[in-house]
Amino acid sequence: MRLVWKLLRRHISLPQFAGFFFANLLGMLIVLLALQFYSDVKPIFSEEDGFIRPDYLILSKRISTLNTIGLGSVNTFSEREMKNLESQPFAKRVGAFTASHYKVSCSMGIDGVAQIGTEMFFESVPDAFVDVDLQKWHFSEGDDYVPIILPKTYLAIYNFGFAQSQNLPKLSEGVVGMVEMTISMRGNGMNEYIKGRVIGFSTRLNTILAPESFIRWSNQRYAPDAEEEPSRIILEVSNPADDAIVNYINEKGYEMEDDKLDAGRMTFFLRIVSGIVMLVGLLISALSFYILMLSIYLLVEKNTEKMRTLLLIGYSPARVALPYQLLTIGMNAAVLLLAIGGLVLVRSLYMKQLWSVFPKMYDGSILPAIVLGIVLFAVVSLVNVLIIRHRINQIWKN
Amino acid sequence: MKSIHLDNTLPNVFLQRTDIESDIWRQQVTLEKGKTYLVEASSGTGKSSLCSFIIGYRKDFDGKILFDGRDSRKLTTSDWTKLRQSHISLLFQELRLFPELTAMENIEIKNSLTGFKTKGEIEQWFEALGIADKMQSPVRLLSFGQQQRVAMIRALVQPFDFLLADEPISHLDDENSKVMADIMTEEARRQGAGIVITSIGKHMDLPYDKILKL
Secondary structure, X not given: OHHHHHHHOOOOOHHHHHHXXXXXXXXXXXXXXXXXXXXXXXXXXXXXXXXXXXXXXXXXXXXXXXXXXXXXXXXXXXXXXXXXXXXXXXXXXXXXXXXXXXXXXXXXXXXXXXXXXXXXXXXXXXXXXXXXXXXXXXXXXXXXXXXXXXXXXXXXXXXXXXXXHHOOOOOOHHHHHHOEEEEEEEEOOEEEEEEEEEEEEEOOOXXXXXXXXHHHHHHHHHOOOOOOOOOXXXXXXOOOOOHHHHHHHHHHOEXXXXXXXXXXXXXXXXXXXXXXXXXXXXXXXXXXXHHHHHHHHHHHHHOHHHHHHHHHOOOOHHXXXXXXXXXXXXXXXXXXXXXXXXXXXXXXXXXXHHHHHOOOOOOOOOHHHHHHHHHHHHHHHHHHHHHHHHHHHHHHOO | XXXXXXXXXXXXXXXXXXXXXXXXXXXXXXXXXXXXXXXXXOOOOOHHHHHHHHHOOOOOEEEEEEEOOEEHHHOOHHHHHHHHHXXXXXXXXXXXXXXXXXXXXXXXXXXXXXXXXXXXXXXXXXXXXXXXXXXXXXXXXXXXXXXXXXXXHHHHOXXXXXXEEEOOOOOOOHHHHHHHHHHHHHHHHHHXXXXXXXXXXXXXXXXXXXXXXX
């Protein structure tokens, strides 16, 4: 075997094999990473919103340019419109978003030193629509703090935009829940403070939500004269897929906030993008495979006479084929191991990022990617082995 | 294997010819184990073709070649491998040594198939043939005569029923031819094998059982 190898390794082109090796490594890594990333990130997109049930729809009126300059129809829902909506067969319950009508600003700080401050607002929906423990979602006059639900996008904007550019630490949902906010409320000649605590993040609600009792109390206290027609309403339906809902909403010129759909769409795009990336990886792998086969063909061509002599002095085609078969299997195995190593490395990098933002993220397994890698390795190696054997058989037959 | 029978065999290239006068082509010839044959030929009469047909390298012939009555065309790949490993050994006219290997490695690559000879036995042959000092030299640096001797040793490091030597001494002096003939006959006798030697003129001085004109 040693001598046969010494004989047949002649004419092995290092650049060609290196070319194959790195191309195949790249292809394999891309395929495995695409699969791994898809399975790691998918749970984030398909995450259920813990606060708003899927059969709740949020409706608003379309805001046109005329609205902005003060002309056109009002963009609030009147009592009559709400009644009409409630009477529709698909509607089970209707609730109004009530906005705060006084000035709110909020600051976050450590040890009483304000770090970040911003003007903001509150909205509420009837408590029955908020799917959270009522022990937590509760406010009565005299309470020290008010619970708040923030849109998840706020955290994303902070983490990916602001924190990144300002070199500030990234915050997880858990950490934000521990930060105490000081909320200042001004209106009706008063300026008072209350503590706020974020109890959760919602992917569906595009607003800063506070308990209904708090909004009612604070509106009465700081803006007793404000009109209270809601600009957004929340609607519970029996079947969110009902066509009648879409028809009704279009007919009335309402808009539906369909974050739920967005998540579905994101998963869909994630799947398509991962699919395309995987395809590119497979294509690179296929091309590298092609390079390898060409190299082997060339090698066999250059060593044909030696192989023929080996066959003539009593070597079986299987034994003559063996060195090249082992060579390709060895290279494929090295590619597989390196690709898995690369996968683990790259994954540890992006998982660190993901964890900092989604601490509750489930730590998936890399087993499916490894299995895919092994399957690819097996298929490619098998085809290599068969092609080499076929080529030697051709020499046997002259 | 007891016999090689040529049944009306003729290379395809000669099919159009009508003037063939030969002891082998288009004849019934049986080569028997244990006997020594000389095939005399002038060049272009198909001497190397004959060797190629018997070893299974080429199949472009008419008629049949039978090993113990078995048609050579019906042999499988593994049958041929077995036949080349332990029944028929061929000393190629063009030697077919591996130029990048040393003389010793050229022998070892063959001997490792069956482990038939010990290293000591092989070294004795190198010694006897006067090329002991070339054992570790790359074979491409050896003269053709020296290479011929290496090829001879390679042909002997396997079990065989027939030894085919295609012009084994074309580049050897009389003394070395004699040594080679002795080694060859001794090994053949030890194995009870038949010897078939082809020649286009100069040939080994052996007690031939039969001389066939090709």
